[in-house]
Amino acid sequence: MTRMPATETPDVTVLQAMLAGEHAAVYAYGVLGGRLQTAPAMQLLAREGYLQHRNRRDDVIAMVRTAGAEPVAAEVGYGLPVPVDDAVQARTLARHVEDRCSVLYADVVAAATGNMREYAIAALIDAATRALGWGAEATALPGVLRP
Amino acid sequence: MLPGPAAEICSGSVDRVDAPPVTRRKLLVAASVGLIAAAGCTGDGSPSPAPTPGLTSGVSPEIDPGTELDPDAALLSAARRDEARVLHLIEAVLLRHRDLRPQLSPLAEHHRIHLDVLDTEVGVRRPPAVPRTAVAAVRGLQRAERRTSQLRGGEAGTAQSGELARYLASMSASSAQHVVVLDALARALPGRDARR
Numbered sequence: 001m002t003r004m005p006a007t008e009t010p011d012v013t014v015l016q017a018m019l020a021g022e023h024a025a026v027y028a029y030g031v032l033g034g035r036l037q038t039a040p041a042m043q044l045l046a047r048e049g050y051l052q053h054r055n056r057r058d059d060v061i062a063m064v065r066t067a068g069a070e071p072v073a074a075e076v077g078y079g080l081p082v083p084v085d086d087a088v089q090a091r092t093l094a095r096h097v098e099d100r101c102s103v104l105y106a107d108v109v110a111a112a113t114g115n116m117r118e119y120a121i122a123a124l125i126d127a128a129t130r131a132l133g134w135g136a137e138a139t140a141l142p143g144v145l146r147p
Numbered sequence: 148m149l150p151g152p153a154a155e156i157c158s159g160s161v162d163r164v165d166a167p168p169v170t171r172r173k174l175l176v177a178a179s180v181g182l183i184a185a186a187g188c189t190g191d192g193s194p195s196p197a198p199t200p201g202l203t204s205g206v207s208p209e210i211d212p213g214t215e216l217d218p219d220a221a222l223l224s225a226a227r228r229d230e231a232r233v234l235h236l237i238e239a240v241l242l243r244h245r246d247l248r249p250q251l252s253p254l255a256e257h258h259r260i261h262l263d264v265l266d267t268e269v270g271v272r273r274p275p276a277v278p279r280t281a282v283a284a285v286r287g288l289q290r291a292e293r294r295t296s297q298l299r300g301g302e303a304g305t306a307q308s309g310e311l312a313r314y315l316a317s318m319s320a321s322s323a324q325h326v327v328v329l330d331a332l333a334r335a336l337p338g339r340d341a342r343r
Contacts, residue, residue, distance in 0.1 A: 102320065109316040110309035121303050121316045125296070128320035129327050138324035141317040 012069045014111050015060055018120075021104040022057035023074035028097045029053055031080065032090035039087055045133050049094060052130070053101075056123060063116070091134050098131035106143030227265045234258035282336040289329040296322035 029050035036042040064071040082092050105127060108120035128142035139145065237255040241248060278284045296319045303315035 106313050106317055109303060110313035112309075117312065118304050121300050121319065124316050125300065125320045125323045129323050132324055132327050138321065138328050140321055141314065142320040142324065144313060144317040 011112065011116065012064065012067045014108055014116065015064045015067060016069070016072050018104065018108055019057065019060040019064060019072050021101060022053055022060055023072070024078050025053040025097050025101060026050065026057055027074065027078050028080065028093055031084055032093045035084050035090035036087050042087060042091070046090075046094065049097075049130060052126065053097075059119070094134040095131050095136045098127045098134065098136070101127035102131070102143030104143075223265060227262060230258050230261045230265065234262065280338050282333050282338050285329050285333040285336065289326055289333065292322045292325040292329060296320075296326065 029046060033043065033046040033050060036046055061071045080093060081096055082089055084090050084093050102124055105120045105124035109117055109124060112120060124143050128139075131142075132138065234255055237251055237258065241251055241255065278287060299315045299319035299322065303312045303319060306312040306315060
């Protein structure tokens with residue numbers, strides 16, 4: 001979770017953590033999309049994933065601004081958890097991204113109420129089902145328990 | 148118009164302050180429900196003329212691939228939840244106010260019996276109608292999982308406890324995954340033109 005100055009409200013802290021996660025997801029999808037040239041179906045999945053996370057990033061930026069705070073910026077670059085030299089590794093990275101987003105949004109569900117919690121519930125469901133497209137198995141408690 | 152065994156457990160339990168052995172109570176409840184279930188069968192296959200509210204077994208209609216797997220499942224689990232809640236409340240009061248035992252113990256026992264009836268009723272219910280083709284059966288499961296995902300998601304949105312909300316949202320996501328998995332399974336099965 002991103003640590004924010006103590007002066008910010010808990011809601012803003014949670015929003016900024018969401019935003020940091022979506023920045024990283026957009027970056028990762030940008031990288032892995034370039035490694036899937038030979039697989040049109042995978043390219044489509046990567047494109048959909050990229051657009052989804054970009055939309056979420058923009059949603060959360062707007063939420064942070066509405067809350068009266070300055071949105072955290074994306075890092076210049078991100079250390080990727082796995083090397084991404086071929087399509088198999090790209091799929092692994094995509095699964096990892098969605099897995100991390102599931103954990104992130106499960107945390108937000110627990111921390112937030114109202115509209116923000118509703119948003120996080122939808123995002124958790126989206127991440128959990130999107131991971132299946134990348135070859136993940138269905139699990140009992142996505143975002144809570146490791147498979 | 149409850150048959151003998153049901154009347155027996157009711158009268159027997161009211162006089163008892165301590166809980167009777169669970170096995171005996173469960174047996175009696177099972178017997179009473181079994182009798183009623185049997186009474187629902189007239190032998191010629193026609194529906195029972197006067198089903199007993201809450202304890203009917205019903206007569207299986209022609210299998211409709213589109214039906215929910217058990218139309219009373221949600222109702223039964225809600226009833227069970229409410230009975231368990233009031234039982235736990237009575238037990239908590241009894242722990243703190245032991246003087247109320249003579250008055251409250253029978254009430255608690257009644258709710259234990261209610262729970263047994265509901266559990267036994269679940270146990271003796273006719274098996275859910277399962278469509279003849281595997282693809283229709285899988286589509287039925289898919290609908291049930293979709294509904295479950297929506298219900299858990301809605302509960303996650305309104306839960307007071309954040310931790311409970313996390314678990315409910317995760318269960319919702321799990322059922323959403325099942326919808327995807329079952330969709331892929333149905334598409335891979337022969338006869339996949341069955342309606343979704």
